[in-house]
Amino acid sequence: MILKAKVYNKIFAFQSLKEVMSKANEEKSGDELVGIAAKSASERVAAKLVLSNLTLEDIYNNPVIPYEEDEVTRAIYDGLNLRIYQEIKSWTVGYLREYILDHKTTGENLLHISRGLTSEMIAAVAKLMSTMDLVCGSKKIRVQSHCNTTLGIPGTLAFRCQPNHPTDSVEGMLASLKEGLAYGSGDAVIGINPVEDNVETVSRLLDTVKNFMVKWEIPTQNCVLAHVTTQMKAIEKGAPVDLVFQSIAGTQKANDAFGVSSAILDEAFALAQRKGSATGPNLMYFETGQGSEVSLDAHLGVDMMTLEARTYGFARGYRPFMTNNVSGFIGPETIYSGREVIRADLEDLFMGKLHGLPMGIAPCYTNHMKADQNDQEMGTLLCAMAGSNFFMGVPGGDDVMLSYQDTSYHDDASTREILGLRPLPEFEQWLEKMGILENGKLTERAGDPSIFDK
Amino acid sequence: MAVANNDLEKVIIQSVMEELAKKGLLSQKGKDHMMSAAMMDMPFVPNPQSEEMVTFPPQEEMQIDNPFNADAVRAMKKLTPARIGIGRAGTRPKTMSLLRFLADHAVAQDAVFLDVSDEFLQRMNLMAVQSSAGSKDEFLQRPELGRRLSEEAARKIAEKCEKNVQVQILIVDGLSSSAIEANIPDLLPALMQGLKSSGIKVGAPFFIKNGRVWVQDHVASIVNCDVVISLIGERPGLGTAESLSAYMIYRPDENTVEADRTVISNIHKGGIPPAEAGAHLTDVIKQILSAKASGVKLNQQK
Numbered sequence: 001m002i003l004k005a006k007v008y009n010k011i012f013a014f015q016s017l018k019e020v021m022s023k024a025n026e027e028k029s030g031d032e033l034v035g036i037a038a039k040s041a042s043e044r045v046a047a048k049l050v051l052s053n054l055t056l057e058d059i060y061n062n063p064v065i066p067y068e069e070d071e072v073t074r075a076i077y078d079g080l081n082l083r084i085y086q087e088i089k090s091w092t093v094g095y096l097r098e099y100i101l102d103h104k105t106t107g108e109n110l111l112h113i114s115r116g117l118t119s120e121m122i123a124a125v126a127k128l129m130s131t132m133d134l135v136c137g138s139k140k141i142r143v144q145s146h147c148n149t150t151l152g153i154p155g156t157l158a159f160r161c162q163p164n165h166p167t168d169s170v171e172g173m174l175a176s177l178k179e180g181l182a183y184g185s186g187d188a189v190i191g192i193n194p195v196e197d198n199v200e201t202v203s204r205l206l207d208t209v210k211n212f213m214v215k216w217e218i219p220t221q222n223c224v225l226a227h228v229t230t231q232m233k234a235i236e237k238g239a240p241v242d243l244v245f246q247s248i249a250g251t252q253k254a255n256d257a258f259g260v261s262s263a264i265l266d267e268a269f270a271l272a273q274r275k276g277s278a279t280g281p282n283l284m285y286f287e288t289g290q291g292s293e294v295s296l297d298a299h300l301g302v303d304m305m306t307l308e309a310r311t312y313g314f315a316r317g318y319r320p321f322m323t324n325n326v327s328g329f330i331g332p333e334t335i336y337s338g339r340e341v342i343r344a345d346l347e348d349l350f351m352g353k354l355h356g357l358p359m360g361i362a363p364c365y366t367n368h369m370k371a372d373q374n375d376q377e378m379g380t381l382l383c384a385m386a387g388s389n390f391f392m393g394v395p396g397g398d399d400v401m402l403s404y405q406d407t408s409y410h411d412d413a414s415t416r417e418i419l420g421l422r423p424l425p426e427f428e429q430w431l432e433k434m435g436i437l438e439n440g441k442l443t444e445r446a447g448d449p450s451i452f453d454k
Numbered sequence: 455m456a457v458a459n460n461d462l463e464k465v466i467i468q469s470v471m472e473e474l475a476k477k478g479l480l481s482q483k484g485k486d487h488m489m490s491a492a493m494m495d496m497p498f499v500p501n502p503q504s505e506e507m508v509t510f511p512p513q514e515e516m517q518i519d520n521p522f523n524a525d526a527v528r529a530m531k532k533l534t535p536a537r538i539g540i541g542r543a544g545t546r547p548k549t550m551s552l553l554r555f556l557a558d559h560a561v562a563q564d565a566v567f568l569d570v571s572d573e574f575l576q577r578m579n580l581m582a583v584q585s586s587a588g589s590k591d592e593f594l595q596r597p598e599l600g601r602r603l604s605e606e607a608a609r610k611i612a613e614k615c616e617k618n619v620q621v622q623i624l625i626v627d628g629l630s631s632s633a634i635e636a637n638i639p640d641l642l643p644a645l646m647q648g649l650k651s652s653g654i655k656v657g658a659p660f661f662i663k664n665g666r667v668w669v670q671d672h673v674a675s676i677v678n679c680d681v682v683i684s685l686i687g688e689r690p691g692l693g694t695a696e697s698l699s700a701y702m703i704y705r706p707d708e709n710t711v712e713a714d715r716t717v718i719s720n721i722h723k724g725g726i727p728p729a730e731a732g733a734h735l736t737d738v739i740k741q742i743l744s745a746k747a748s749g750v751k752l753n754q755q756k
Contacts, residue, residue: 029595165534172534179538332594367562367690368629396537403691413545447542449530450523
């Protein structure tokens with residue numbers, strides 16, 4: 001394993017694969033905060049150069065967090081297809097990048113080698129990729145999943161309708177839901193973040209949305225994004241849960257801080273299969289984001305991007321219906337600017353897809369970041385071109401409960417029309433029946449929540 | 455001179471038409487006509503004395519063209535602060551929705567990135583010191599720097615502040631300078647008055663720039679007070695950029711954890727009004743002093 005590189009007249013020597021991985025990253029404030037970022041532009045390139053020459057076997061032999069110490073590492077290694085790994089282990093990371101981008105390599109090919117790649121290998125190759133590289137690589141890979149409807153069908157773009165309310169008012173939530181549906185948002189899921197994380201609130205919201213779905217015959221799935229253990233109690237009490245949600249991270253320590261473990265997720269998945277309300281087989285909804293391990297002080301000296309890849313490695317065993325990335329939500333100490341968040345979104349979309357996950361992105365921002373609406377719209381269009389399966393849909397782009405900005409109902413409709421993408425088929429039929437959509441475009445009637453108030 | 459006379463004439467015509475328009479005596483068509491006449495060859499004559507200005511329509515206004523049920527949309531808008539019933543231009547937001555969003559974000563960003571003004575600090579008679587974070591960029595990216603005073607600040611506090619008082623009040627910008635400027639003028643006098651009339655010994659309040667909550671522990675270690683209270687700007691939402699929190703702790707030390715702090719948040723004119731908050735905080739501080747504990751430990755004693 002060669003850990004030294006010469007960039008013109010300067011020689012850079014690195015101590016470990018972990019150090020190479022962190023210094024090869026594009027600039028992000030979280031890596032700076034932890035003190036593991038490259039100290040100069042030349043050192044950054046030197047790290048990329050070293051990384052390009054390492055083999056997949058080198059990476060396999062040097063997990064950034066030891067197998068014995070961390071259940072995320074164990075999930076990644078135990079889930080690996082060793083036959084495929086053996087076939088490709090002599091590839092360098094630089095070769096892997098070119099293989100991914102080669103015209104002859106199809107999405108099917110990539111999903112095949114995916115099973116022989118550890119999360120660190122996937123992170124490593126993404127560190128060598130530019131913005132357009134990431135879009136080209138992402139676009140090749142389509143991952144479909146099925147809960148009540150099928151997500152990820154080529155030519156479609158779906159949205160989570162996110163009708164959050166600052167006091168969990170059922171009527172207030174319904175008002176935002178109607179507005180979202182009237183713009184064609186909600187085919188991925190109707191998903192609500194509750195303020196109060198308790199069984200009563202969660203059950204009330206689930207029942208209300210499910211009844212609304214039944215009354216208006218809306219082909220989609222429902223979910224309330226409380227802690228997984230709260231949702232499990234709600235299921236036990238009979239609440240209709242299509243998708244079980246949980247935030248997860250890339251170290252066992254960070255997952256501990258979230259109050260989750262593989263044991264809890266196993267139990268939740270089994271419960272969703274036995275007592276959930278959906279068709280399946282994909283019944284889980286995960287959220288992830290670069291920087292969560294840093295904000296929880298659970299990064300163990302590993303860079304944010306590698307930890308995000310490890311999070312996907314942890315997720316893929318649960319065959320989720322959707323995995324949503326919210327890197328822009330964590331804060332300026334991890335991702336500072338619009339430029340940093342757009343880069344992170346593209347990395348995450350690519351790394352998630354190469355893990356075989358049905359990825360969506362929330363190209364979002366908070367008010368204490370140096371990012372604005374223009375950055376968010378650029379990130380959304382890039383991720384849509386890169387084949388994100390879904391985005392969020394928030395009234396006017398302003399989440400009044402979580403206090404951050406995300407893709408709006410208007411952005412949802414715009415992105416579809418700009419790129420000629422359609423809603424999920426069953427949902428499109430429903431929108432046409434409701435007179436909201438015609439030939440893939442909003443009708444005169446669209447955007448009016450009172451069409452549900454006959 | 456002829457040109458000037460001609461211009462004068464047009465200005466007179468324009469003001470007459472504006473007056474007519476205000477009184478509703480001019481049709482929309484007339485207004486358009488006036489606009490186009492003005493645009494054709496009349497130079498724009500600004501009138502700084504005019505009270506007229508461009509502003510946003512009320513938030514509660516229903517913006518959908520030809521809704522199925524306008525009353526239902528209005529009723530829905532009353533049920534949530536979310537941006538609904540805002541209509542569209544094609545798939546995009548209407549101009550006023552777009553500009554209102556930009557305005558709300560601008561106000562939030564200004565609250566985070568602009569400093570509390572020197573003029574304000576002088577007016578409030580507040581001594582100003584700084585955390586170890588030298589700039590806003592550093593403050594936002596390096597949370598630990600905002601939790602420690604700069605060396606100069608520590609020296610100045612040791613030199614100028616009264617020691618061994620019962621309560622030390624800190625004004626900390628945190629994530630919103632707007633929250634400080636909006637609430638402190640009413641909140642601080644009410645709090646000082648409340649504490650003094652309860653016979654509690656209070657040190658002179660002072661201001662910390664680029665500070666986070668934990669900086670209060672550093673201050674307490676220098677002034678050796680019983681209770682330190684930070685009035686600190688919260689992270690702004692698009693709804694309000696003026697929300698303030700009060701964090702109180704009884705004799706913090708190296709074993710202090712987050713749960714040891716008592717927090718009252720949402721202090722602003724749309725939440726707990728600042729003057730009212732002053733009275734409320736006085737009561738909480740009295741409880742902390744008598745229990746000799748704050749945070750979870752205080753709640754356990756109740």
